[in-house]
Amino acid sequence: MELRYGMNPHQAAAPTAPVNPDRRPVRVLHGQPSFINMLDALNGWQLVREASRSLGRPAAASFKHVSPAGAAVSGPVDEVTAELYGVDGDSVGTLTSAYLRARDADPKSSYGDFAALSHPVDTELAELLTSVVCDGVIAPGYAPGTVERLGRKKNGRFLVMEADETFAPPTYEARDVFGLRLTQDRDQLPLTAALLDRVVGGALPATAVDDLLLGMAVLRYTQSNSVCYVRGGTTLGIGAGQQSRVDCTRLAGAKVDTWWLRRHPAVRALTFRPGIRRQDRINWQIRFIEGDLTPDESRRLAQVLSVPADQLDPDQRAQWRRRLASLAFVSDGALPFRDNVDHAHRHGVGYIAEPGGSIRSDEVEDACREHGITLARTGLRLFHH
Structure with missing residues (x-):
């Protein structure tokens, strides 16, 4: 497997090979991963596989910089999440619900994430993934046509990786750091x-x-x-x-x-002008919640809203948090x-x-x-x- 580059673009990456030449834990179906893409994919896959096995439900994770921004198992999709992503929360499939819940945990950090799924990606989830800012996905399989559909994302640079759900990792794992090889039990x-x-x-x-x-x-x-x-x-x-x-x-x-607080009526009442992108709406909602807007941010927020916002005072925030x-x-x-x-x-x-x-x-x-x-x-x- 050839990587695009190492941890940073100025670091060349050598070909990546499996520890056991006869068994690969993952394979690339589309695109060319970087070093960090591989770390996100491998960590994300292990997380969702373990969560799904522990809880007996489909699981999803939204990974950024080798840590999850959010993770979830399948379950109800509330009105705020459903409205944000333009779906019917009552009818979405279980795997889609898991990813929506994982991504909405911290949607600011999930911008440009690597998605990990415990079950094969179906057409519904593939369609959702094409509509969000996401760099790649790893799952144990894909419904017919979904790899081709996802492969057109990001001008053909979207990463699609398939995990072998039957793969058993080696008992030991090692890491080379500054000329030393550190080895431990997995x-x-x-x-x-x-x-x-x-x-x-x-x-x-x-x-x-x-x-x-x-x-x-x-x-x-x-x-x-x-x-x-x-x-x-x-x-x-x-x-x-x-x-x-x-x-x-x-x-x-x-x-x-x-x-x-994104579920507070005052935040849900924020009315954005037509054409404001989803991620910009998310970012402005969060800055409104944080409340420490700079003068320039206050001016720009007023420009993207079609109706002036009702401010949240400390008592309102405290009362809502207690719920x-x-x-x-x-x-x-x-x-x-x-x-x-x-x-x-x-x-x-x-x-x-x-x-x-x-x-x-x-x-x-x-x-x-x-x-x-x-x-x-x-x-x-x-x-x-």
């Missing part, structure tokens, strides 16, 4: 509900178990430190790659607030301080899964009790770099 411990048996603060309902399992699958393929908030089989906020865990918690929590509850929160590493719990509580978290074992685990447990949060100690760290 992280392949199954993610099952048994990991959530050790709980504090009450039993976990089945819906919370599913959300926590999805969160664990997501973080297994997200750059650490990482946390995620999940509700109803969809990630509402993912925090990745921060040196401080509480920074991950706060960043992901801000994404949760943005997702929820979001029963979220699941997963951390790839032990929570080192109770501040993570305090911040998670502010965003409606009712259930937490984390490895446990920090020197302040008692303080973390006390914070969960104070906030009425059920805490599951998995004993499993899920770092990914």
Whole structure:
């Protein structure tokens, strides 16, 4: 397999070969991937395959820069998502619903994503993929005609990759860094509900178990430190790659607030002039929600709206946020301080899964009790770099 280039365009890439010459995990059906495209595709495929196997439903992920912007299993598509993408939320297929939910988790970050699907792409999903800004897709198969349809996207540069769902990876994995080859066992411990048996603060309902399992699958393929908030089989906020865990918690929590405030009547009432593109509408909605517009942004927002916007005051925002509850929160590493719990509580978290074992685990447990949060100690760290 020939790559276009390495991590950056000025880095040439050598031909990519499978570890086992007799078995390829993926093959390129259309286009020519870059180094990062391959990383996104391989990580995305592993995530959706694991999530689908754990939860027994089709799964999708929207990958950007080797971490998911969003991930979801199939489920209801709400009015906001359906309106944004011009679909009938009551009639879309299960795989399409999974991708719509994954992409809408953080639609600003999903711009130019790499889509990963656990099941073969059908004509409905292929049609949707042609209408969004997306760089490529990986799935275990494609309905007749869909590869050709997708291949015309981006002037023929859209990437279509097929994963072998029967492929079993090697027991060991290696990486070359600065002249050293680092080798380790592959992280392949199954993610099952048994990991959530050790709980504090009450039993976990089945819906919370599913959300926590999805969160664990997501973080297994997200750059650490990482946390995620999940509700109803969809990630509402993912925090990745921060040196401080509480920074991950706060960043992901801000994404949760943005997702929820996009459903506020004042945001839904924003009326854009004809011809304003979908991504521009998304970006302006988010800037309106964030509320710290520069003078130039305020002027430009007024120009793209056909009706002046009603502002959201702090009380309205706070009242709306309080309506979001029963979220699941997963951390790839032990929570080192109770501040993570305090911040998670502010965003409606009712259930937490984390490895446990920090020197302040008692303080973390006390914070969960104070906030009425059920805490599951998995004993499993899920770092990914």
